[in-house]
Amino acid sequence: MTWIAALPMYDVTPALAAEWRAWLADVLRMVKPACRIVEPDEELHGFWRRPNLLISQTCGYPLMHGLREQVQLIATPRFDAPGCEGAHYSSVLVTRADAQFDTLANCRGARAAYNQDDSNSGMNVFRHAVAPLARDGAFFSAVIRTGSHLGSLRAVAEHRADVAAIDCVTFAFVCDEMPELARQVRRIGMTAAAPGLPLIAADTVPQATIEALREALNEALTTQPERAKRLRLQGFSALPLTDYERIEQLENEARAVGYTRLA
Template structure:
């Protein structure tokens, strides 16, 4: 059976997509057995398509957000490991969201954005929605804080919404923000980081539960080997290594959701 390797989460530019494809190709070469062909792909980042990709029985390796992982995806996949990223807002295998506003805004605190317009990428995103909802919950009144919430479909479009004055504030995965700084400096130059959200485990690498056990056991070492053997590729991908967190590590994402709900703020509003 052909297997698929898909790295869709951080493709902020064609050059970066090529780098992820190169990582996938090298991992595939290290885990393939004789007579087996690894088919590589970089998929669209539309959330509806991503969920179908992550649940494919022939998925050798991909990367997902922790929010869908904790909301039904975990029963379909194995967590191969959690990348250790070299980006501001990351430490060990944890990452934060950067709450960004326009560089020209004078506000200095999250509470100053009461009644403003928030942009967020998707309802199934921890970094773009859940982490910000948790940060805002103590400030909300009657279940509301913002005057309007705008779903943009991607972190880059959330950044563009803030930069283009269509929104006032957004929560951006700090790794995405770092990659955007690498490839889109003009866009990043128009915003600034107001605050960072509480850290959570970074976006895990996953494989289908249908992947054979012996191949699954070779995946994490293969990823680590590529990172160590290809330092320039690892640098482009901001990868320092791969960690295997405790089984309950992603429970932190559910705890942030529960805390916001208990505070009377179930939706980003």
């Protein structure tokens, strides 16, 4: 079997995507499997379930909604970004730089943007933050799905939406790589924290290979410290799957007060 690998989650710009690809290539050279780095040619839910997936990165929400039965956790990155603490991360609540909103509570009746229905950082923690403020299951005047965190930021910057929740790691990369976009928005709060986006492998990958990957992840950081700094990588933690139950807890807390979806 020829293994495949891809890191599709934090490729905010082409230059950053190239950095991730070079780092992944170094990791694979250390493990020495027969593996190809690929661009996913299908929607990610199908790609993550490929039986020959050696390493990729997923979001904790799909992990806890069916994916966990078909993959195993390798490690969770620890990022140097505002809103990160160890292997946990939050989302940044943003509005336009010139908007009147100073807090999420002030956004009642505003327009919200989010990336995907199955995103922890763009939807789930956003829903959790809004839930105590909602009345009869509603808070916003309109909600739009943009398809990506960059899409949500642009929707806010271009006056198509007023507020969004952006993965704090993505937002840090936007500040690094796209400062002109970052200057068009303003932070008005942070969401609750949850375990970060984990690196995963198919359940067919041998345990010895998983251990080799864990060693290579950290070794690839020390051999190229400047690249690690650009990628904001500090290291990796091997979190148990039970830590990701935090994501379900946030979902259940919002549902318990009758706020089942962003509205």
